[in-house]
Amino acid sequence: MTEPSPAPSRVRGRRPPQGDPVVDRAFALLAAFDAGHRSLTLGELSRRSGIPTSSTLRLAGRLQAWGALERGTDGRFTVGLRLWEVASLAPRSQGLKQVALPFMGDLEEVTRQHVLLAVRDGEDALLVERLSAHQAMPVLYRVGGRLPLHSTGVGLVLLAFAESAFQEHMLAQPLMHQPENVAVSPAALRRTLAEARREGLVTIRRRAPQPLVSVAAPIFGADDTAVAALSVVVPRENAEPRLLGPAVRTAARSISRGLGARRSIGASASAS
Known part of the structure; x- marks a missing residue:
């Protein structure tokens, strides 16, 4: 009788290869904006994307650094010009x-x-x-x-x-x-x-x-x-x-x- 093969060991610190949740969450933040919601507070961005506030702040900061989001002096987020620049190349x-x-x-x-x-x-x-x-x-x-x-x-x-x-x-x-x-x-x-x-x-x-x-x-x-x-x-x-x-x-x-x-x-x- 053949012994069952051992289960593959999970590499610590790595997620299963079925997708990148970080990318999915970044897309969710961008999708929170629409014609009726062009400017969002951190709390609104969190609620509309379904992402916890702490994660929203971190991801929004990364997107802001790249230029996909902009943040005004009032703290509200808007879609950044860098995103438009890339989209215009379609x-x-x-x-x-x-x-x-x-x-x-x-x-x-x-x-x-x-x-x-x-x-x-x-x-x-x-x-x-x-x-x-x-x-x-x-x-x-x-x-x-x-x-x-x-x-x-x-x-x-x-x-x-x-x-x-x-x-x-x-x-x-x-x-x-x-x-x-x-x-x-x-x-x-x-x-x-x-x-x-x-x-x-x-x-x-x-x-x-x-x-x-x-x-x-x-x-x-x-x-x-x-x-x-x-x-x-x-x-x-x-x-x-x-x-x-x-x-x-x-x-x-x-x-x-x-x-x-x-x-x-x-x-x-x-x-x-």
Whole structure:
């Protein structure tokens, strides 16, 4: 009978190799900040991250030394510029923004409202750039903010040109229009996505929080897949979708060419 092998001895002072809790806690501290909590006291940072105050102080000090956090004279913590500096190097937004900004500027000059540029990140649209005229209507969209795929112009475009398996995953969920709190019809959403793929354009009209119209088009990359979405957001009373649509589609086509795409916007997508 074979004797059982001895249990592996644990090295004193080392943690099991299933991850680095220190890194996880540092991420938790950074995730405690959001659009409604841009400045946090030590106690707030501890509560929102779920990390004890002593550990929060120690980790926040390390992050502050590196520049990921800053601390004001009032003792409150904010996200540091070093974190923004590193994030600005993300290739999915950097090259895209360089190509897109001149065309976004043209649209902003014509519409005198808002021009949005977004990419898909998980199950959301992530806003990577926004240009807004001085007299533009107030909106909740902010750079770095997340928008729902199923009920925004840029989101619907990104969903329409996503892989079919992802579309089915989203359609299987109980989706709601917010802030109207109205359920999304899967059948109606399928028709919207099919039309977006056919026309290369999405036009939506929202009544809340205030009446607006959004017209969006896809941007394709060098591999001819949709890498981003471009849209204009204008007050509903001033909206002329028949004029806005060609302008947005032309700008999106120009950005796509700048990124090396060969595909024509409006061509049928392979996804169904």
